[in-house]
Amino acid sequence: MPIHGLPDNLKVTRPVHFDIEQAIRPNILALHPYRCARDDYNEGILLDANENALGHSIMKTSNGDLNPNLQSTLDLDLHRYPDPSHDTIKERIAALRSVPGPNHIFLGVGSDEVIDLLMRVCVTPAKEKILITPPTYGMYGVCAQINDVGVVKCPLELSGNGGEGGESGRFSLRVDEIKKAIDNDHTIKLIILCSPGNPTGTLIPLSSIRSLLEYDRFKGIIAVDEAYIDFAGADSSAVSLVKDYANLIVLQTLSKSFGLAAIRLGIAIAQPPLIQILTNTKAPYNISTPTANLALSALSPNSVSSMHDKVNTLISSRASLIASLATLAPQGLGSPIGANDANFVMVPVLSKDGGKADSDRAQRIYRALAEENGVVVRFRGNEPGCAGCLRITVGSEEEHKIVIEKLAEVMKII
Structure with a gap:
């Protein structure tokens, strides 16, 4: 067929x-x-698609305010x-x-x-x-x-x-x-x-x-x-x-x-x-x-070049994040699991005695970070082969510093 x-x-x-x-x-x-309608023609007097020929209806407010960030979007043919x-x-x-x-x-x-x-x-x-x-x-x-x-x-x-x-x-x-x-x-x-x-x-x-x-x-x-x-x-x-x-x-x-x-x-x-x-x-x-x-x-060529520059920066930041996380080994943070080929790392939280991955402890640390310290990572301990694991996205160097500080504080308590 x-x-x-x-x-x-x-x-x-x-x-x-x-x-x-x-x-x-x-x-x-x-x-x-x-x-x-646009499969055949997209130019001319377009009266084929039942669009609103008078244009979009997004107006300024009564005091004349309009989010300036919207202007370039509003200039598009949004009614088509x-x-x-x-x-x-x-x-x-x-x-x-x-x-x-x-x-x-x-x-x-x-x-x-x-x-x-x-x-x-x-x-x-x-x-x-x-x-x-x-x-x-x-x-x-x-x-x-x-x-x-x-x-x-x-x-x-x-x-x-x-x-x-x-x-x-x-x-x-x-x-x-x-x-x-x-x-x-x-x-x-x-x-x-x-x-x-x-x-x-x-x-x-x-x-x-x-x-x-x-x-x-x-x-x-x-x-x-x-x-x-x-x-x-x-x-x-x-x-x-x-x-x-x-x-x-x-x-x-x-x-x-x-x-x-x-x-x-x-x-x-x-x-x-x-x-x-x-x-x-x-x-x-x-x-x-x-x-x-x-x-x-x-x-566009310039934007693609910018993307590659940022990717290279994040790859370098990934290595520094892994190195910083290693300093928390005495508090029960294991070595990263996986090959670290993405913009995140996954690390297991170990039991207090350092014997094995501890999903219960990891989940308590995950919640304490988010709810009491304003640091949100992802708990992955319920996934196969990921017992006790937290997934941490690579961020800025400033964010990494805060993450390590807060994680160290929380792991001392939990």
């Missing part, structure tokens, strides 16, 4: 065992996407529906990530919209499943439950003591176990890998991802969520594999390295057939005009 809107010259050819028509739900393949394709944004992303062009790019309302769409197009509710590798991003499981799809869990392998006795632990993907899960359950249609992981901060080697992509007994899609990829160093992204594997989709975002969490712009990078399917399925105007305008500015 042909994919609506996909040119014949962009059909899938690799890997040979993968057939996208078998990976996508038949009702999605048969879908004729909604045609919106946004561009449904945003090709200029996609072209800039394609250039930044070294992919052939905008037909390899999909834009979503945050990566969460892309995750939800992937489940809806690939996995039949109440019949088929996704596979995840805990500890991992919690929205995968939430989204699966919303979509009524099953979840197969193949936990990451934790080597070392996982923080017990102050020693660090390391997480790794169990490729052979994932393959066994595939062999035992042919209803698995979507595998979601988080790299660098959240909350593990661990990058998955490209060789491991390639091994799963080439496993000919798996006929579904592999999604690699790379929200933190810019903190992991050059040549670490699975985007480099997209040209060879039509069964791969890479998720990225402007929330982390670009510092634009508030605008909610997620990115998916894949070969054109899968991108076309997502485009056919999405809401017609999912990316707002203010979001698009900010994204264009963020993807």
Whole structure:
């Protein structure tokens, strides 16, 4: 069954065992996407979309006040529906990530919209499943439950003591176990890998991802969520594999390295057939005009250069934060768990005698920091392999100083 809107010259050819028509739900393949007013024309006297021709109604208050920060946004054509394709944004992303062009790019309302769409197009509710590798991003499981799809869990392998006795632990993907899960359950249609992981901060080697992509007994899609990829160093992204594997989709975002969490712009990078399917399925105007305008500015050469400068600063700050946290070892703070490839570190709180990770103590410290000291970190002690763990985002040097001081004070008491 042909994919609506996909040119014949962009059909899938690799890997040979993968057939996208078998990976996508038949009702999605048969879908004729909604045609919106801006698909055909976006210039001229626009009387086709039932917009308010008199413009927006945001006015100054009675005393003439208007937040000056709003002015640039109000100058946009807010009374018009946004561009449904945003090709200029996609072209800039394609250039930044070294992919052939905008037909390899999909834009979503945050990566969460892309995750939800992937489940809806690939996995039949109440019949088929996704596979995840805990500890991992919690929205995968939430989204699966919303979509009524099953979840197969193949936990990451934790080597070392996982923080017990102050020693660090390391997480790794169990490729052979994932393959066994595939062999035992042919209803698995979507595998979601988080790299660098959240909350593990661990990058998955490209060789491991390639091994799963080439496993000919798996006929579904592999999604690699790379929200933190810019903190992991050059040549670490699975985007480099997209040209060879039509069964791969890479998720990225402007929330982390670009510092634009508030605008909610997620990115998916894949070969054109899968991108076309997502485009056919999405809401017609999912990316707002203010979001698009900010994204264009963020993807300009000067802004991209600024992003890289800030990422380099945060990477240096990450190392100094880890060094500062090590000074709290006598008070029962273990060594970081994971590979520290993201903009956060995860450390276990140990029992008072330093014997093992202590989730109860960690949770009490977490609450005391937030409620009594104005320092908010994240308790992750309920995640597999993360007993006693607090996840701490890399901040400014001034913030780190306060965090270490407050953490030291609280750990003396608790």
